[in-house]
Amino acid sequence: MVAALALPILLLLMASATISAAETAMTAASRGRMHQLEREGDRAARRVNKLISDQENMIGAILLSNNAINIFASALTTSVLSSIFAPGSYMGPLIATAVMTVLIVVFAEILPKTLAITRPDAAARFLSIPTYWLVKAVGPLARAAQWVVRQTLRPFGINLSMETDVLAAHEEIRGAVEYHHSEGLVEERDRRMLGGVLDLSEMDVTQVMVHRKQIAMIDAALPARELVTEALEIAHTRVPLYRDDPENIVGVLHAKDLLQALARAEGRMDTIDVMAIAREPWFIPETTNLKDQLNAFLKRQTHFALVVDEYGALQGLITLEDILEEIVGEIEDEHDLAVAGVRPQPDGWVTVDGAVAIRDLNRAMDWDLPDEDAVTVAGLVIHEAQTIPKVGQTFIFHGHRFQVVRRERNQITGLRISPPIERGEAG
Template sequence: MPPDIWQTAWQTWAPWQIAALVCGLLAAAALLSAIRLTLARASRPDPESSEGQTGVRRALPLRARVLGALFVGNILLNTAAAVIAATALIAILSEQGFASAAGVAIGVVSLAAVLAEALARLAARAGCVERVFGLVGLRLENYAQKLSFREEIRGRLDLLDQDGDVPNTERQMLGGLLDLGEMTVFDVMIHRTKMRTIDAELPVQEVVREVLASPYTRLPVFRGTPDNIIGVLHAKDLFRAIEGRRERARIDIEAVASPPWFVPDTTSLRDQLSAFLAKKQHFALVVDEYGDLMGLVTLEDILEEIVGEIGDEHDVAARGVRPQADGSLLVDGSVPVRDLNRMMGWALPDEEATTVAGLVIHEAQAIPEAGQAFTFHGFRFEVLRRMRNRIVALRVSRLPASDPVEPVTRPRAA
């Protein structure tokens, strides 16, 4: 473009007007940047509410589009400021050549844009945008509630899962890691009725046989009643104590066992995992608010919530889930709902009940008799065996997708 055209463009505006326009564009770009940074840190819908559960999925893509639009607007404003400043400086420095004038203009505007971005970040961190919005009666917190970074990751994970971009194994591992703060040791503990324990009054030979017959290396030691735990016996400590001794019968099992570690059943898995790592222990006994023994939890139990079942050559093979030829499952009532979901890829709710039997009792609002069947959550649950007040075995069948399933709050007997 000839120099006289640049000169004509320059003469149309006064120098202070050009400077004010460039500063105004840079200020507008900084404002958009501050709004973008503020929205990036702003709160989103509460996932605990019914609206928040779907709101997370709606808010994330909408928020991404808004942030993208603000980012593009910021770039356009900075570009416009650079072009206008270059036009003005070219008119002034035309005698030094187009390249020199344009280079100086772009360099000056780029430096100003960097300073504006830095000021925008400071303004966003100081809450200046919220204060400005508040002056006109607009408050960001009126539109959403706080959403932690874990809940935002979960929302993004759900979106990626819908697109099929996350392998099922990795999705379960990430989901299990995020669930650690929401679950308690009560949800994953081994119930006291299934604990393998050692009587401190047994002869040493009997204790050795019990330890060798157990798939576990750590066993609680009780005295008098199984609820009176006085220690935890490690197999290595036992064999180390009896090695080289002729009079093994005189070994005090209680002295060999380590002191028991009791934790409340309301402890979150995240806190318990941190406690295991801090104390360098793998084993804890779970008690309720009255101090009564509820069960035990191990480091492996928590890790299995993240990576899935961890098996070795000494683990008991039976899991309590036996597939049948007709597509149904024979399930022990004590099988955790989360384990069944993980094994079968289902989504049965586990908020109100830990085990499959507990889920049926919760939905039925009663303890069913053997032979009763219920349909809920897209499945049919038939009670096969009941022992006293416990559901021992069930048959679980997934209903065909074509069958209409009502969202029942209290299941109907089938």
């Protein structure tokens, strides 16, 4: 009788091992690799992607079928062994429990899952056919089980939709990048670039814009010669023009349009009608996130926008370059200063202009100062101090010492910041 039991137990264990391997392979397979293979015409990869697209149903079907097989194998073994011993004896169930625990854990769980995790992509493609038909057959039962689970949790205030995503795509990518960076497979610069792309939808234009106090602009009422001279002295290719009040932007002068006008006028600057060649300004709300603004720049085929608040007051300007720098880092040309406003000192401290963006300082010095509550370094000091500090005051927060060295009226214009200090030194 025991010999007759061996074959069905072996077949059941093989089925359980196959299902366990499929579970591990399907969840560990690289989605990016599978999508690439599918684009290349790989049918197995297409089946894997189809299974992964409804991961909850797939895992439910796998768990349901695997547990059913293991329970049936254990019950079959218990039935046979119990018939060998005297009626009412516990030896049969005890032996069956011990034997099946070892067989299931070692040969139907650990062994197949270990093999699958070593080459998950290949294993997922190899097991895609049996897994597909398994989900097809057991899927309805798995959905029914999920419905029971949801109804059971509902009285406790836990509501789960059928479309609940276990892991957001962005966080999955970010976690993978951080992991490979810690393993030395992704360089620091590449990690920051990939992180910058993921951060675009979480940042608004106010975090990277040029503040209105730093905008180089020209009075449109100036005589043509003076206006052209000022425009040529400014390092930027696009210059806002205002009338009467710097808040009243009436146009944007592009250097290329100005040069074309100068060529047509044969160098006679007094004859140029600057407002005739100025472009219409584009105003955007300060709540616009960087991802949407990047798409808007590409759609409108323009690289310059003025940021206004809910009352229409000018807050700053943003360019396509500002957004790209959040991804690739500072883009410098012959007119730019390397990390403008950040000047490392021989003693390790850093002299910083108050208007320097926190993100720029972090990138320049490889620091990790928070930028959730303030955009500039001066704003961070004021936020933490809960007052407008006086010259000479020193504060310690976020692992650095901040010393105010310059102040104009109520604006902090210069600071000295220490390198990261040890926890003991902060006291």
